[in-house]
Amino acid sequence: MIEIERKFLVTSDAYKSEAFKQSRIVQGFLNTHKERTVRVRIQGDKGFITIKGISSSDGLSRFEWEKEISVIECENLLKLCEKGSVEKIRYEVKLGTHIFEVDEFYGDNEGLVIAEIELSNETEAFEKPSWLGKEVTGDIRYYNSQLSKQPFKTWH
Amino acid sequence: MIEIERKFLVTSDAYKSEAFKQSRIVQGFLNTHKERTVRVRIQGDKGFITIKGISSSDGLSRFEWEKEISVIECENLLKLCEKGSVEKIRYEVKLGTHIFEVDEFYGDNEGLVIAEIELSNETEAFEKPSWLGKEVTGDIRYYNSQLSKQPFKTWH
Numbered sequence: 062m063i064e065i066e067r068k069f070l071v072t073s074d075a076y077k078s079e080a081f082k083q084s085r086i087v088q089g090f091l092n093t094h095k096e097r098t099v100r101v102r103i104q105g106d107k108g109f110i111t112i113k114g115i116s117s118s119d120g121l122s123r124f125e126w127e128k129e130i131s132v133i134e135c136e137n138l139l140k141l142c143e144k145g146s147v148e149k150i151r152y153e154v155k156l157g158t159h160i161f162e163v164d165e166f167y168g169d170n171e172g173l174v175i176a177e178i179e180l181s182n183e184t185e186a187f188e189k190p191s192w193l194g195k196e197v198t199g200d201i202r203y204y205n206s207q208l209s210k211q212p213f214k215t216w217h
Numbered sequence: 218m219i220e221i222e223r224k225f226l227v228t229s230d231a232y233k234s235e236a237f238k239q240s241r242i243v244q245g246f247l248n249t250h251k252e253r254t255v256r257v258r259i260q261g262d263k264g265f266i267t268i269k270g271i272s273s274s275d276g277l278s279r280f281e282w283e284k285e286i287s288v289i290e291c292e293n294l295l296k297l298c299e300k301g302s303v304e305k306i307r308y309e310v311k312l313g314t315h316i317f318e319v320d321e322f323y324g325d326n327e328g329l330v331i332a333e334i335e336l337s338n339e340t341e342a343f344e345k346p347s348w349l350g351k352e353v354t355g356d357i358r359y360y361n362s363q364l365s366k367q368p369f370k371t372w373h
Contacts, residue, residue, distance in 0.1 A: 062293055091255055091268065092248040097297050099247055099255050110266070110284075112247060114297045126294060128266075128284065137218055138282060141253050141270045 064113075064125040065183055068203060070194035071174040076163045079190070080152035086164070089142030093206040100206070101138040104151070108135035120199015121183050145169070145209035157188040169212030175203060220269075220281040221339055224359060226350035227330040232319045235346070236308035242320070245298030249362040256362070257294040260307070264291030276355015277339050301325070301365035313344040325368030331359060 088102040100111040108131055114124030139146065148167040153160055159178055166173040175197070178187055197203045202211070244258040256267040264287055270280030295302065303326065308319040315334055322329040331353070334343055353359045358367070 091253050092250070094248070097247050097299075112294060112297065124293070124297065126290060128286065130284065134282060137280070138268060141268065141280060143253075 062124055062126055063122050065122045065180045065185075067121065067178050067180065067196060067198045068200075069176045069178075069196050069198075071163060071176050071192050072194040073192045074174075075192045076152055076154050076161070076176070076190065079154045080163070081155055082153040084151050086149050086151050087139070087146060088148075088205065089139045089146040090206050090209055091138070091142055093143060093210060095201070098204075098206045101135050101142060103132055103135045103139075106132060108132045110135075110138070116199060119183075143209065145212070147205050147209050154190065156190055159187045161190065161193075166208070166213065169214050170208050171214065173208070173213040218280055218282055219278050221278045221336045221341075223277065223334050223336065223352065223354045224356075225332045225334075225352050225354075227319060227332050227348050228350040229348045230330075231348045232308055232310050232317070232332070232346065235310045236319070237311055238309040240307050242305050242307050243295070243302060244304075244361065245295045245302040246362050246365050247294070247298055249299060249366060251357070254360075254362045257291050257298060259288055259291045259295075262288060264288045266291075266294070272355060275339075299365065301368070303361050303365050310346065312346055315343045317346065317349075322364070322369065325370050326364050327370065329364070329369040 084105040086102060086104045088100055091099040091101060096115045098113045102109045102111065107129060109127055110130055111127040116123045147170065149164045152163040154163060161176050161178050163174060163176045176193060201207055240261040242258060242260045244256055247255040247257065252271045254269045258265045258267065263285060265283055266286055267283040272279045304323040305320045310317045310319060317332050317334050319330060319332045332349060357363055
């Protein structure tokens with residue numbers, strides 16, 4: 062139930078042609094407290110409820126619990142969420158033994174693209190694709206829960 | 218996904234001998250916002266996550282979504298909850314076609330006993346047991362999410 066993840070900005074759209082899968086994600090938050098978030102997500106034809114805890118001090122690891130639920134349940138729960146849903150297209154790119162999830166945001170977060178990689182431990186090495194930019198692991202501005210409240214378009 | 222419920226104080230402990238079932242409940246809240254609550258509950262040997270919306274203006278009906286999860290998942294999620302868990306023994310009493318759930322609170326809510334009945338519509342009649350006291354439907358002080366923050370013992 063502990064997730065270890067590193068997060069990066071993206072410098073070109075080359076990831077699109079390298080992706081083996083893409084899906085649309087719509088998500089809302091029942092809670093965006095910094096110590097615990099409760100997320101409702103529709104991804105393609107599946108629904109999920111996900112609870113995350115506070116990050117470790119280096120931002121690398123975080124408690125995460127997720128359960129698949131129906132899309133209809135998700136739609137009902139999304140109505141209950143705080144204002145500010147997050148919409149994005151997720152591209153999945155395989156590189157070596159890892160998968161990068163590259164999220165291209167829409168709506169109020171248009172212009173933002175973030176790549177994430179899940180690791181099995183905090184020091185695990187991984188191959189870096191050409192389009193991988195600056196690391197933003199642990200920067201809470203890039204948390205989806207924060208992007209729902211302070212979207213990318215308001216940053217400038 | 219809409220719950221219709223009426224809530225009452227209790228005037229004697231006669232419900233205990235009338236109960237056909239009793240179970241211990243420990244619950245915490247990931248969110249106690251007035252527009253949405255996210256509750257984690259262990260009841261006997263089962264675990265649940267429950268999301269409730271805002272009540273109707275008369276306090277009678279409320280959006281509710283619940284999913285059974287494992288007790289171990291619950292224990293992990295309880296660690297993440299806001300301070301102030303709620304502990305109670307629930308007695309279930311059958312009367313006619315209805316079941317009253319009578320919650321006897323412990324810890325910081327000791328002394329409080331609340332009976333609840335779930336109805337299929339807002340005008341449905343039901344038989345009243347001898348121990349049923351004042352109705353408190355819609356009084357948010359008696360919401361378990363509020364009792365976790367402002368327990369009964371602090372009311373006086």
